[in-house]
Amino acid sequence: MRRLLVAVFIALLSVATSLGKLTAAELAPSLAKLQRVGPKGEGHAEATAAWKVVAAAKPQQLTAVLAAMDGANPLAENWLGAAAEAIAQKHPAQLPVAELEKFLAETSHSPRARRLAYELIAAVDPQAESRLIPSLIDDPSLELRRDAVALAIEQAEKTLNSGGQAAAEKQFRKAFAAARDLDQIKSLAAQLKKLGVEVDLPAHFGFITQWQIIGPFDNKWGQGFAVAYPPQTVDFSANAAYEGLTGDVKWIGHITTDPYGVVDLNEVLGKHKGAIAYAYATFDSANEREANFRLGCINANKLWVNGQLVLANEVYHAGMEIDQYVGRARLKPGRNTILVMIAQNEQTDSWAQVWQFQLRVCDDVGTAILSQD
Amino acid sequence: MSRYVILILTLALPALAGADWLQFRGNQHNSIADANPPTSWDVESGKNIAWTADLPGRGPSSPIVVQDRVIVTASDGVRQDKLYILAFDAQTGKELWRRRFWATGRTLCNPESAVAAPTPASDGERIFAFYSSNDLACLDVDGNLLWYRGLAYDYPQAGNDVGMSSSPVVAGETVVVQIESQGDSFAAGLDVQTGLERWRVQRAQRANWSSPVAFESATGWQVLLQSVEKLTAFDALTGKQLWDYKLASSEITSTVVAAGKLFAPANGVTALELSENSSAPKLLWDANKITTSGSTPVVYDGCVYALNRAGVLTCADAKTGDVLYQLRLKGPVWATPVIAAGRLYMVSSAGEARVVELGHPAAGDKGQVVFATEFGERIQGTPAVSGNALFIRSDKHLWKIAE
Numbered sequence: 023m024r025r026l027l028v029a030v031f032i033a034l035l036s037v038a039t040s041l042g043k044l045t046a047a048e049l050a051p052s053l054a055k056l057q058r059v060g061p062k063g064e065g066h067a068e069a070t071a072a073w074k075v076v077a078a079a080k081p082q083q084l085t086a087v088l089a090a091m092d093g094a095n096p097l098a099e100n101w102l103g104a105a106a107e108a109i110a111q112k113h114p115a116q117l118p119v120a121e122l123e124k125f126l127a128e129t130s131h132s133p134r135a136r137r138l139a140y141e142l143i144a145a146v147d148p149q150a151e152s153r154l155i156p157s158l159i160d161d162p163s164l165e166l167r168r169d170a171v172a173l174a175i176e177q178a179e180k181t182l183n184s185g186g187q188a189a190a191e192k193q194f195r196k197a198f199a200a201a202r203d204l205d206q207i208k209s210l211a212a213q214l215k216k217l218g219v220e221v222d223l224p225a226h227f228g229f230i231t232q233w234q235i236i237g238p239f240d241n242k243w244g245q246g247f248a249v250a251y252p253p254q255t256v257d258f259s260a261n262a263a264y265e266g267l268t269g270d271v272k273w274i275g276h277i278t279t280d281p282y283g284v285v286d287l288n289e290v291l292g293k294h295k296g297a298i299a300y301a302y303a304t305f306d307s308a309n310e311r312e313a314n315f316r317l318g319c320i321n322a323n324k325l326w327v328n329g330q331l332v333l334a335n336e337v338y339h340a341g342m343e344i345d346q347y348v349g350r351a352r353l354k355p356g357r358n359t360i361l362v363m364i365a366q367n368e369q370t371d372s373w374a375q376v377w378q379f380q381l382r383v384c385d386d387v388g389t390a391i392l393s394q395d
Numbered sequence: 396m397s398r399y400v401i402l403i404l405t406l407a408l409p410a411l412a413g414a415d416w417l418q419f420r421g422n423q424h425n426s427i428a429d430a431n432p433p434t435s436w437d438v439e440s441g442k443n444i445a446w447t448a449d450l451p452g453r454g455p456s457s458p459i460v461v462q463d464r465v466i467v468t469a470s471d472g473v474r475q476d477k478l479y480i481l482a483f484d485a486q487t488g489k490e491l492w493r494r495r496f497w498a499t500g501r502t503l504c505n506p507e508s509a510v511a512a513p514t515p516a517s518d519g520e521r522i523f524a525f526y527s528s529n530d531l532a533c534l535d536v537d538g539n540l541l542w543y544r545g546l547a548y549d550y551p552q553a554g555n556d557v558g559m560s561s562s563p564v565v566a567g568e569t570v571v572v573q574i575e576s577q578g579d580s581f582a583a584g585l586d587v588q589t590g591l592e593r594w595r596v597q598r599a600q601r602a603n604w605s606s607p608v609a610f611e612s613a614t615g616w617q618v619l620l621q622s623v624e625k626l627t628a629f630d631a632l633t634g635k636q637l638w639d640y641k642l643a644s645s646e647i648t649s650t651v652v653a654a655g656k657l658f659a660p661a662n663g664v665t666a667l668e669l670s671e672n673s674s675a676p677k678l679l680w681d682a683n684k685i686t687t688s689g690s691t692p693v694v695y696d697g698c699v700y701a702l703n704r705a706g707v708l709t710c711a712d713a714k715t716g717d718v719l720y721q722l723r724l725k726g727p728v729w730a731t732p733v734i735a736a737g738r739l740y741m742v743s744s745a746g747e748a749r750v751v752e753l754g755h756p757a758a759g760d761k762g763q764v765v766f767a768t769e770f771g772e773r774i775q776g777t778p779a780v781s782g783n784a785l786f787i788r789s790d791k792h793l794w795k796i797a798e
Contacts, residue, residue: 063591066542100496337578341556
């Protein structure tokens with residue numbers, strides 16, 4: 023009898039699903055299965071069936087699907103976001119715009135879910151951009167913020183073209199302060215420069231510019247990557263000297279003047295192949311907090327914060343970009359230590375001679391966290 | 396003709412619809428279609444343009460055709476991290492569905508490329524959409540998500556400085572991806588039904604953009620991977636290495652399997668005779684005068700046709716490698732040409748297309764350009780052929796070219 027009841031329940035659930043009549047409570051188990059997908063195919067079997075259930079939900083349940091993206095890992099976000107879009111594509115005329123706007127306004131929701139909510143609204147409301155975007159200039163969603171900055175730039179350009187230079191400068195400054203995307207930051211810095219305003223790009227990004235650098239140490243055959251040379255094992259001492267690849271090596275103070283915080287080790291240490299350098303910096307934090315340590319490096323690298331390994335990438339000459347590698351660590355109040363290892367290999371190609379890195383400290387949105395000293 | 400050769404010629408992918416074009420270079424990885432596409436068209440006037448569809452992003456990937464749906468991938472966003480897959484009705488061009496994902500791996504790309512560089516593959520029922528970020532989404536033909544792997548989420552150092560572009564292949568019940576970079580570098584066979592790993596083999600830590608080739612032998616499905624060091628054949632179901640052959644092959648263009656022979660982009664082109672017992676192949680010839688650079692050769696009617704970056708077409712005898720003639724077309728070229736009804740269809744990166752009537756080179760014929768036109772947009776993807784239609788995509792549009 024019990025089996026029969028279960029079978030009937032499953033059959034009813036199946037019919038309800040096919041008609042898109044599931045209630046929010048009935049949808050919850052399927053959403054949970056999508057939230058549980060993990061690396062290497064974990065949870066696929068359950069998620070495949072659950073996705074169909076969720077994608078068949080009523081449009082009124084869109085915000086519940088979007089809310090399930092809160093705290094979800096990037097894989098689960100993709101399962102859930104695709105289901106939300108499938109619902110919207112099936113019911114383009116029945117989107118719950120008011121509910122979606124309410125969802126968008128709650129910045130505690132997943133940035134990607136909120137962006138998706140905005141796009142669903144914008145698909146049916148041509149005024150959505152002008153009505154909603156300008157107020158999102160400091161939004162935690164990078165995509166929403168980007169659109170708001172773009173509108174602010176447009177407005178500043180109009181102001182400038184109509185002769186209001188002082189007002190335009192103020193608008194450009196506001197847009198620059200809000201901008202987190204490299205292309206917008208570059209464009210705004212150039213625009214402000216034309217107006218006679220120099221911006222502090224390293225401070226805007228949070229690049230560390232003052233370093234102590236030591237090297238080269240041996241990295242022949244790439245074997246040095248796994249070696250713990252003294253800079254890793256001995257507390258920093260400005261006067262220390264260690265045996266290096268070509269003789270004794272000492273710490274060298276270096277301040278990069280590159281606007282994007284790039285430290286060129288060929289310039290600081292001379293050109294070496296099969297070599298390792300270390301860069302050390304201190305960071306005075308105003309309080310205890312989580313922080314992003316975002317490294318751009320064309321060479322193999324490791325990063326330690328307060329002695330804890332945060333990043334390790336044994337990748338040589340596969341490109342370099344700002345925020346290429348993102349690590350997270352906890353800053354303590356007062357003095358923190360940062361140590362970067364940058365490993366050069368022995369490739370002879372002309373494009374494989376670069377030996378450099380850049381590091382910035384920021385929050386999850388990319389807003390700079392600056393050292394207090 | 397050996398049993399092995401017959402098997403290779405049939406390359407029996409399961410449950411194929413007649414007009415499906417299931418992967419990069421078509422169902423048999425040979426860029427040849429049993430079809431009769433138009434010999435002229437014009438995107439300006441609309442002549443022989445059955446329909447045009449807008450695309451939401453860029454992509455060097457090619458369209459595929461599955462169950463009368465044209466499937467295209469695209470990528471967009473300031474970080475190129477929005478990954479699209481779209482399905483269009485092949486008859487009407489109506490968009491049937493689109494899905495979007497966020498990249499879980501690296502999206503750094505040369506501006507000339509895009510994250511939607513690999514061409515999707517299908518087994519006739521499922522679609523495997525792969526991206527430079529090493530995201531691999533499996534959907535059914537109605538757009539239902541069946542599984543999703545973030546292969547760079549699993550192996551975070553997979554990715555190179557100009558973007559990945561190797562297209563996946565389906566070999567029986569396994570979808571094979573070749574992810575070779577300066578960081579995490581491997582090839583993997585995943586269960587088509589679950590996305591779970593059947594096998595994974597380490598590969599050399601250097602960038603490789605070539606695509607694997609799958610073919611069915613007497614002992615089952617095999618997958619062939621190439622590198623600057625060697626060709627290696629694996630059992631597609633288990634990942635067991637069957638043989639390798641020392642050969643410095645291109646890291647960009649791919650190998651052709653035709654009539655029991657391999658035509659590898661190495662030393663120009665190198666022809667090898669496949670063995671019947673899954674052992675290493677034997678050298679037939681190599682010809683460094685057959686130059687390939689961005690596009691993969693096509694073997695058709697006893698000839699090897701190779702198009703170099705500058706747009707020079709070389710026709711060589713497939714038995715000897717002797718060059719029969721060369722014909723200047725239009726460069727620069729990334730897209731592999733296709734051949735149908737004795738005609739070669741090529742498109743340059745600048746969107747200039749040429750149709751070449753190939754004739755019978757063995758009888759002394761030389762190729763003749765019979766049609767030239769411009770799309771006016773950048774095109775890097777190989778055309779797909781289905782029915783008597785060509786499907787060509789740019790960074791902005793998808794066209795169906797049919798009478």
